[in-house]
Structures are given as C-alpha cells and as structure tokens.
Amino acid sequence: MAHRSSFLSAMSLVGASILLTGCSGWSFSPPIHGNYPTDFLNHDKVTAAAPPSGGNFIQESAHDYAGLTDLLARQGDRGDVDYFARKGIAAERGQVVPPEENANWAIPLEQPFGFRTQMAQARQRLVTDLDNGGRDRFPGLAARAQVAYDCWLERTEDDWTKEADGACHKDFLATIGALEAALRGTPAPPPPAAAAPALPSHQYNVYFEFDHSDLTPEGRQVVDAVANAVKADPKVELRLVGKADLVGTDPYNVALSHRRADTVRAALRADGIDNGRIQENWVGFHEPPVPTPPGVREPRNRVVEVTLQ
Numbered sequence: 295m296a297h298r299s300s301f302l303s304a305m306s307l308v309g310a311s312i313l314l315t316g317c318s319g320w321s322f323s324p325p326i327h328g329n330y331p332t333d334f335l336n337h338d339k340v341t342a343a344a345p346p347s348g349g350n351f352i353q354e355s356a357h358d359y360a361g362l363t364d365l366l367a368r369q370g371d372r373g374d375v376d377y378f379a380r381k382g383i384a385a386e387r388g389q390v391v392p393p394e395e396n397a398n399w400a401i402p403l404e405q406p407f408g409f410r411t412q413m414a415q416a417r418q419r420l421v422t423d424l425d426n427g428g429r430d431r432f433p434g435l436a437a438r439a440q441v442a443y444d445c446w447l448e449r450t451e452d453d454w455t456k457e458a459d460g461a462c463h464k465d466f467l468a469t470i471g472a473l474e475a476a477l478r479g480t481p482a483p484p485p486p487a488a489a490a491p492a493l494p495s496h497q498y499n500v501y502f503e504f505d506h507s508d509l510t511p512e513g514r515q516v517v518d519a520v521a522n523a524v525k526a527d528p529k530v531e532l533r534l535v536g537k538a539d540l541v542g543t544d545p546y547n548v549a550l551s552h553r554r555a556d557t558v559r560a561a562l563r564a565d566g567i568d569n570g571r572i573q574e575n576w577v578g579f580h581e582p583p584v585p586t587p588p589g590v591r592e593p594r595n596r597v598v599e600v601t602l603q
Contacts, residue, residue, distance in 0.1 A: 333372040336379035337363055341543070343386045347505040351429040354437035356385035357505070361541045362441050365589035366448070374448050381444075390429075393417055394444045399451045409454065413447060416466065423473050434504075435473040438591070442466035445589070461587040498600040500558050504539075504591055507553035509561060517558060520600050521565035530602050532567070534558055536576035539595035540588045548578035551598075558598045 344360035345353045359382030366375045381391050396413040404410045420443055428436040445462035457463055498520050500513045509517065524530050536555030538547035555576045563569055582595040 333376035333379070336376050336383060337367055340379040340382040340386065344382070345386070347434060347503075349433070351433035351436055352385050352388060352390055354433045355391060355440065356382050358437050358441040359385060359391075361589065362445055364541075364543055365445070368588050369452075371448075371452065374452075378444070378448075393420055393440045394447050396447055399447050401447065401450055402454050407458070409450060409458075413450075416443060416446075416470075420470060423470065423477060427477055428473055432473055432476045435469060435476060439466060439469040439473050442469055461590045465590060496602040498602075499594075500554075500598045500600060501593060502554055502596045502598075504541075504593075504596065505550070507550060507557050509557060514561070516600075517561045518565065520602075521562055521567055523602060524562075524567050524571065530571070532562065532572045533601045533603055534572065534574045535581075535599045535601075536574075537582065537595055537597050537599065538579050539590065539592045540579045540582065540586055541591055542579075544578055548576060551576040551578050554596075554598050558600065 340356075340360045340363055344357050347354060347357050349357075359378055363375055363379045363382060366378060384391050394417075396410050396417070401409050401413065420439055424436055424440070428439075442462055442465040446457065446460075446466050449457035449460055449462050498516050500516045501510070502508075502513065503510060520532070524532060534555045536551035536553075536558075538551045538554075541547075542550075555574045559569075559572050559574055562572060579595070582592070583597065583599075584592050584594045586592045586595070
C-alpha cells in the first residue's frame with residue numbers, strides 16, 4: 295500500500311507538470327502561475343536559448359523575459375520563475391505572448407489606492423501602443439514596456455509596499471513614455487555619452503547599448519579623445535574597468551563587461567596606443583556607478599571607465 299501511495303503521488307506530480315507545461319495560453323483564469331518541480335529546468339532553458347537584443351518584437355520579448363526570470367530567481371520566487379520562464383520559452387519558439395491581466399494576480403488594495411484600476415488602464419495604454427506600430431517600429435522599447443508591466447504586477451502581488459513606487463513600476467512608466475514619444479516622432483534625449491565633458495579631465499566614460507559590446511558613434515568619439523590625451527603625454531598610462539547594469543546573471547555580465555573592456559582596448563591600440571600602457575579589469579554588475587535594484591536597465595552602468603594615471 296505504501297508503494298502504491300508513493301506511486302500515485304508521483305504520478306499526480308508528473309501529471310500536474312505536464313498540464314502546466316502544455317498550457318498554450320497566458321494570464322490563466324483561474325490563475326495558474328508556476329510549478330515548483332519545473333522552475334529550475336525552465337529557468338535554465340529560457341536562459342540558454344535567450345536571443346541577444348536587437349531583434350524583432352518576439353526576439354526582444356524572449357530576451358527580456360529571460361532577464362525577468364533571472365530577477366525573480368534572485369528573489370526566490372520559484373513559482374513565478376517557472377511561469378515567466380515558460381512565457382519566455384514560448385517567445386523563443388516564435389509566439390507573441392500578451393501582457394498579463396491583473397485580474398489573475400492577487401493585487402491588493404483596490405480601495406483605497408485603486409491598484410487594479412491603475413493596472414487595467416496601464417495595460418490598455420500598452421496594448422494600444424503595441425497594436426499601433428510599437429511592436430513593428432520599435433520592438434526593443436515595446437518588449438521592454440511589456441515585460442516591465444508584467445514585472446510591476448508580479449512585484450505588486452509579492453510586496454505592494456515596495457512596488458507601489460518600485461523599480462518595475464518606474465521602468466514601465468519610463469519605457470512606455472519613451473515608446474509613445476518614439477511613435478509620435480519626438481526626438482530622443484541625448485545619449486549618456488553627452489555627460490562625458492562633466493567628468494574630471496583624467497577620467498572618461500565609454501557607454502554601450504544594452505547587452506552590446508560594440509562601440510557606438512559617441513563611444514568612438516570618447517575613445518579618440520582618450521587616445522589624443524595619452525599621445526600628448528608619454529608618461530600617462532590607462533586603466534580600463536568594464537561594467538554592466540544589473541540585468542541578467544553574474545557570470546554573463548562579467549563576460550559582457552570583459553568584452554566591453556576588450557573593445558575599448560582594441561580601439562585604443564588601433565589609435566596607436568601601446569598595449570603596455572593599458573591596464574584592463576572588468577567587474578560585471580558589481581561596483582555600479584549608479585546603484586539600482588536587480589533587473590533595472592541603467593544606461594550609466596553599461597560603461598567602460600577610462601582613467602588616465
């Protein structure tokens with residue numbers, strides 16, 4: 295009897311796993327979020343298959359849902375890790391996954407704060423922007439806005455006291471605003487590299503796009519300025535420190551910051567700077583110039599800091 299009971303329990307668990315994995319829809323009603331026995335498997339799967347940024351809306355969604363899964367894994371929310379990992383896997387397979395419905399999440403305090411009403415209005419705003427050209431014209435912004443919205447719901451269910459003015463909510467508001475400005479044709483704000491002249495004369499910042507290690511035109515200008523400064527003084531040496539923002543895993547960001555530092559070194563050498571005058575280090579998302587919570591895309595943290603010494 296004990297063997298039969300154990301067998302039935304195991305089969306029930308397997309059946310539940312198959313049911314959850316086989317569901318094709320999202321924002322289930324009644325809500326079915328994650329499944330603890332499969333969270334680590336699906337987390338590994340979505341991370342391994344995540345495409346780089348810079349693709350179409352589906353690819354950008356897959357990339358950003360993998361990042362959200364990493365964030366939730368660090369928070370220890372295993373059920374939601376599994377849920378959003380499966381959502382990311384669906385995107386990796388070519389499916390357009392929609393933003394969450396707040397009715398399927400345990401969102402508190404409609405009275406007196408109106409959280410559900412805010413979220414319903416925000417979702418309608420998001421869907422309108424997505425359907426009116428956001429997905430096709432600005433896939434990176436559109437995907438980021440959707441994933442930030444989903445993160446806002448998930449974090450509010452988990453701890454509304456922090457997320458009422460938390461990182462995911464702020465990221466959604468900033469990104470949806472940027473998406474709408476882009477759809478209207480409003481000029482984008484100047485890139486972060488424009489702040490470089492305010493730095494001390496011995497320090498330069500070379501900024502990078504999200505999840506990229508190639509130089510932007512602005513970054514190329516900063517590298518050229520560094521090279522000119524070094525050529526003017528044969529005693530000067532350089533120290534490069536590659537960094538990344540707090541999105542993704544620690545090993546991935548260490549490698550990304552390494553590639554960024556290598557890019558700057560290679561550009562300096564191409565400009566005629568002797569390799570022996572360049573010291574190089576990389577720290578991933580440790581020692582960020584602008585401290586943020588995990589999962590926040592902060593352009594000023596995607597940088598190689600160049601110090602003349």
